[in-house]
Amino acid sequence: MSTAVSQLEHTYADAVPDLVLNWSAAPVRNPSALVVNDELAAELGLDPRELVGSGLLTGTVPEGVQPVAMAYSGHQFGMYQPRLGDGRALLLGEIVDPQGHRHDLHLKGSGRTRFARGGDGRAALGPMLREYLMGEAMHALGIPTSRGLAVSTTGEDVPRDTGLLPGAVLARVASSHIRVGTFQYAAATGGPDLVRALTDHAIARHHPEATDVLDFYRRVVHAQAALIAQWMLVGFVHGVMNTDNTTISGETIDYGPCAFMDRYDPQTVFSSIDHAGRYAYGNQPPIARWNLARLGEALLPLIDEDSDTAIEKATAVVQEFGEVYERHFQAGMAAKLGLREPDPDLVADLLALLHAQQVDWTGFFRAGTPRDLFLDRDAYDAWAARWHPELDRDHANPLYVPRNHLVDEALTAAEQGDLAPFLEILEVVSAPYTEQPGRERYTEPGSGPFVTYCGT
Numbered sequence: 001m002s003t004a005v006s007q008l009e010h011t012y013a014d015a016v017p018d019l020v021l022n023w024s025a026a027p028v029r030n031p032s033a034l035v036v037n038d039e040l041a042a043e044l045g046l047d048p049r050e051l052v053g054s055g056l057l058t059g060t061v062p063e064g065v066q067p068v069a070m071a072y073s074g075h076q077f078g079m080y081q082p083r084l085g086d087g088r089a090l091l092l093g094e095i096v097d098p099q100g101h102r103h104d105l106h107l108k109g110s111g112r113t114r115f116a117r118g119g120d121g122r123a124a125l126g127p128m129l130r131e132y133l134m135g136e137a138m139h140a141l142g143i144p145t146s147r148g149l150a151v152s153t154t155g156e157d158v159p160r161d162t163g164l165l166p167g168a169v170l171a172r173v174a175s176s177h178i179r180v181g182t183f184q185y186a187a188a189t190g191g192p193d194l195v196r197a198l199t200d201h202a203i204a205r206h207h208p209e210a211t212d213v214l215d216f217y218r219r220v221v222h223a224q225a226a227l228i229a230q231w232m233l234v235g236f237v238h239g240v241m242n243t244d245n246t247t248i249s250g251e252t253i254d255y256g257p258c259a260f261m262d263r264y265d266p267q268t269v270f271s272s273i274d275h276a277g278r279y280a281y282g283n284q285p286p287i288a289r290w291n292l293a294r295l296g297e298a299l300l301p302l303i304d305e306d307s308d309t310a311i312e313k314a315t316a317v318v319q320e321f322g323e324v325y326e327r328h329f330q331a332g333m334a335a336k337l338g339l340r341e342p343d344p345d346l347v348a349d350l351l352a353l354l355h356a357q358q359v360d361w362t363g364f365f366r367a368g369t370p371r372d373l374f375l376d377r378d379a380y381d382a383w384a385a386r387w388h389p390e391l392d393r394d395h396a397n398p399l400y401v402p403r404n405h406l407v408d409e410a411l412t413a414a415e416q417g418d419l420a421p422f423l424e425i426l427e428v429v430s431a432p433y434t435e436q437p438g439r440e441r442y443t444e445p446g447s448g449p450f451v452t453y454c455g456t
């Protein structure tokens with residue numbers, strides 16, 4: 001086994017032993033690597049063939065390596081759950097890549113842990129392929145994200161609402177899986193000393209320039225504001241922005257009922273369980289800010305001995321979210337529109353127009369003649385008279401995003417044993433800015449109502 005694999009590190013478990021549970025993956029009946037990310041393996045300094053042969057992708061670890069389930073709490077749809085944690089996931093260890101960057105190697109679907117509550121510990125193939133595909137699409141779009149290293153089938157069926165589905169294990173990589181919910185758990189179970197240990201680890205790992213805890217908090221707030229702006233610019237709807245799915249690193253994790261919006265509508269929701277639209281496209285910035293306020297609460301005792309002062313300081317920091325978000329969003333919109341300077345009024349009027357005319361978000365920015373996309377062309381002309389692009393826009397506007405109807409089509413085929421559509425859409429979205437002849441269907445919005453999908 002390569003040195004990188006046999007030397008899986010465990011600095012997290014060492015730093016905060018009270019936040020992990022030693023655990024092993026459930027044995028898998030018939031593991032088979034279905035998709036392996038050769039490019040990512042190479043970046044990590046791993047040999048893909050060796051990786052497949054080692055069994056690591058479904059949780060067989062070298063001697064001396066101790067996988068752990070990570071503990072965390074979280075607000076799910078606004079409701080506090082004191083004990084979540086990796087119910088069906090495991091941190092196998094950390095890999096330091098040849099550039100010296102540290103990554104978590106983490107599984108999903110690897111069997112029940114003590115955090116499983118009512119769950120079966122399993123994952124179905126479709127949702128794991130969705131997570132893999134979405135991560136690659138986001139990575140290709142330049143958006144910070146966890147990435148799939150491999151999806152392996154288990155040879156076992158998992159029962160879900162829709163019937164028996166093929167089971168799978170996702171092996172994924174992220175700069176860490178430390179969540180807002182991890183801090184909530186530390187604050188609730190261990191108090192300030194445990195939060196301090198977790199904070200020290202998170203600072204060293206993700207925000208080493210932070211001068212103190214308040215400054216660390218500020219950096220997380222800013223990283224998340226930048227991330228959410230990037231989601232909004234590409235029309236991404238995460239779908240489960242619970243505090244346990246909000247990272248300290250500012251990376252996107254947990255691709256559940258997520259999708260890219262076709263027609264521009266701030267109310268867009270894909271998740272079949274998000275009845276109230278809490279996590280609708282347009283709500284994502286205020287929800288992220290709300291989640292970050294929960295992080296602030298967990299950090300309060302470390303921010304200042306005096307609780308009123310601590311609250312005052314944390315509040316001032318979380319209030320920076322709006323301004324930082326807006327700065328990133330407007331800079332991104334300026335790039336998308338080919339403008340040298342942000343123009344918030346032009347953007348606001350465009351958004352109103354796209355909404356009223358139900359124009360495809362991704363399509364608009366790369367259209368040769370955007371005017372053709374509008375029913376009310378006079379309204380478009382009035383807006384366009386104020387639009388004077390000066391810069392090349394193609395590099396700022398993807399031609400291809402994983403459109404939900406095509407993702408669904410590919411996942412359905414994969415569950416029935418045909419992986420070809422999945423591999424094709426994966427290839428398409430892995431080069432989102434480059435025109436790919438013969439792949440026009442990937443630029444078309446889906447017709448009819450949005451597909452709702454709450455995959456597990």
Ligand SMILES: Nc1ncnc2c1ncn2[C@@H]1O[C@H](COP(=O)(O)OP(=O)(O)OP(=O)(O)O)[C@@H](O)[C@H]1O
Pocket residue numbers: 084085086087088089108112115116117118119120121122123240244245253254255256456
């Ligand atoms: N099938 C399952 N068996 C056991 N626990 C589960 C299962 N599905 C979800 N959970 C647990 O429910 C909680 C919330 O699930 P959520 O869908 O946000 O996370 P996840 O998709 O399992 O994992 P992650 O956030 O690590 O990507 C987590 O504690 C998760 O471990």
Ligand SMILES: [Mg+2]
Pocket residue numbers: 244245254
């Ligand atoms: Mg989750």
